[in-house]
Amino acid sequence: MGRVITIDPVTRLEGHGRIDIFLDDRGGVQDCYLQVPELRGFERFVVGRPIEELPRIVTRICGVCPASHHLASAKAVDACFGGAVAALAVKLREMYYQAHFIHSHIAHFYLLAAPDFLCGPESAADARNVLGVVARVGAETGRAIIRARSRAQRIQELIGGRATHPVWCVPGGVAKGLSPAELAEIRPLAAELYDFSQFSLELFRRAIRDDPEYHALLLDGPYSLDLPHMGLVGPRDTVSFYDGDVRVVDQAGREICRYRPEDYHRHVAEHVEPWTYLKFPYLKARGWRGFVDGPGTSLYCAGPLSRLNAAERMATPGAQAAREELFATLGGPPSQALLGQHWARLVEMVQAAETLRDRCADPEIVGDAYRVRVGDISGEGVGIVEAMRGTLTHHYTCDRRGLCTSANLIVGTTNNNAAIQMLTRKVAAAYIRPGSEPGQGLLNRIEMAFRSFDPCFSCATHSLPGRMPMRVRIHRGGRLERELTRGAGGDR
């Protein structure tokens, strides 16, 4: 029997995960599984409730992307009531969502991703965090990060009433409009966020793209898979966060399929494995072909880089220039350089900031026609938005009284479940060699594989007093051979 390496829990990941790495007798990687606890019973929890309550309930599924769930749910509920939505409400929802995207992308880039690059994957775990980033780039940047996040938060409050656990969307529209005074407050904040998005891109260029070691890691490291990509596209096949068609392109950038939300079940199916509660979506037309990439795969990726891959262009000029720059370095589109997802996130931040700025200049954004009377109950609705970490689908049915009879959700991370498993295994195999002992730096490089997806597995759990945010166990022949811990006292 070979050895087992367990990383438990995974640090800087939404949720409490554990990686099991199975080594063969020679010490090479035989297999690798990422296992995460899944919250259960949501479908049962919502059955029997008035369908219009669901957008307010689903914000509790996830503390990280409440707005994504709120909006996808609202769109599904709109459809359950016949599909009519006020045009102004669509604009306002979209505007709100840009601020949410910026807020979330800042958190992921600066708090989760940047420490790996700006502090270095080999640095001590207790120094590899946002404080290490600030130490590297300066206190003023630390202040700018805080300020930008609070600006994005404030914009959400001004548009939607509250940033945390929004209760704003109602069938056919939204519960409040935007006043001229609120718009006047948003305008300079949006301009500031645009500047911050450009600042962040420049930081990426300087500290990561132009650094020979990181440049090589982006392009030549093991962090790539050969998979199709999924993303929502708007008019002229531009990257869209709130609405559009779902488009999937193959490894050559050719369109494999394109569908409206209500047709999702014709194109995507979910595979079940006995060792995890997580499901593994795949392209239905190809059938489940296992955890394989390459030309014959039925798997796909979703998320920031996938959105850039699946679209033909960005929706705004500054973001388009940034997209061209990204592909000039990474190759593509499509690019399979999955660490480039961090860069793609910043390109999206530019688009979100530009869209916000454009909406501020729209004379029709202030008005009272933000809700329409809903139609008869249709009994079924599907809502799709792009969550930060991938395409998010909510599908509900209800009875004639409007009481929920079923709910099915494919959340952003779920799209990437198979890709995360495969990439984690690939990176583990690349860095754990027969005869070498896996150290903390190597283990962090494995974590970087799934951190690139910004995965979000259920609600988080955390250790307290926090001595062991990560545990690695190495077994041989069923006996504990070695234990590595990582915690407040540093690595040991």
Place this chain on the structure above:
Amino acid sequence: VSAARTLLVGLGNPILGDDGIGVRLARDVAAQYREGGLEVLVDGPSAGLDLVERLAGYARVILVDAFEAPALEPGTLLRMDAGALGPAAAVSHVHATELATALELGRGAGLPLPAAAEIHVLGIATRAADSFSERLSPELELAYRGLLEAVTREAGALCRREPIATGVESVSGGGDVPGGGGERWKTTG
């Protein structure tokens, strides 16, 4: 902003069974607390910088949250201050950043945050919460009245700036409590 203000924050997910007890306690403290000097944020951001930004301007903060503590009897009240949490500790979701890190980042950015010793955590020991429900487990429901009284009492003492002990206190009538040691406790939300 008054320097003497104390803020109590309920953390947790109200539709995740026992994980929601912090929110319920905060709501009930807000409804029944009569002494003044205490502000309550019933259902605020649960983690990281989002949470820390809401603490700015307060002299003292009390965070009420469920803690997954398999070794303790459900309903055991855990008292500690943020200074004891350590840099990798909890009261956050990992997507954001740990509370201690977020506090340090916030201070570095000039936010007027309370000192770590003035950030008090009242944790309620629970079993794992992994299923959606608006109800508490029978064990926590049984302990709830006692917990509400204890949390109200602690909040009052903190508002009056009376010294408080840190450590573990059982309010569930469970007798000896295995405190300290090496067991891991996890927040559940």
